[in-house]
Amino acid sequence: SQQGEEDPQALSIQEGENATMNCSYKTSINNLQWYRQNSGRGLVHLILIRSNEREKHSGRLRVTLDTSKKSSSLLITASRAADTASYFCATVLTDSWGKLQFGAGTQVVVTP
Amino acid sequence: EAGVTQFPSHSVIEKGQTVTLRCDPISGHDNLYWYRRVMGKEIKFLLHFVKESKQDESGMPNNRFLAERTGGTYSTLKVQPAELEDSGVYFCASSHRAGDRNEQFFGPGTRLTVL
Secondary structure, eight states, X not given: OOSEEEEOSEEEEXXXXXXXXXXXXXXXXXXXXXXXXXXXXXXXXXXXEETTXXXXXXXXXXXXXXXXXXXXXXXEOSOOGGGOEEEEEEEEOTTSXXXXXXXXXXXXXXXX | OOOOEEEOSEEEEOTTOOEEEEEEOOXXXXXXXXXXXXXXXXXXXXXXXXXXXXXXXXXXXXXXXXXXXXXXXXXXXXXXXXXXXXXXXXXXEEEXXXXXXXXXXXOOOEEEEEO
């Protein structure tokens, strides 16, 4: 069964706006990671947040984690056309040797 | 520094044929992972090598799939015989260490189409 589920499935915004996507998961985790995939390219690691952390920032990215609700959110501020991509959350379970369990992804389109 | 590379980028084969995918991880990365995304579904884990040993192959769908990593460098994933449901994008990733601080670096993927 799918460990991570993302919401929304698709998001269309204009440049300069913020984009928020959410991820829910089912079991206890060691950490949660967000990846981006541009069309036809591999996945690029964006940010990792550990189970004992609540919020992390990286540039225009802000990730939150609520382990009580088993959910995470990714916020992209001041979006740019280059942010157009699919975004995936992936969880790592304890003692799983780093195996990633992905959600279905959110397709983000940023129009100029 | 060269990233993870995969070959071929695309492969179109007929049902029943054999296909071998190759992944070259980042030099020095002991951990190598295979994932795949079939049409419309999420990316799923296939297996994990630590050097030349299979640490976890719980995601391998069936015995038509064979992965190797001789010498602990590059890895191959063979599908024999291929079936229609094997179509999808196969990703390889590598990391310096597994576990907690596990940033995985992904290759561009191999798009496999089985006709």
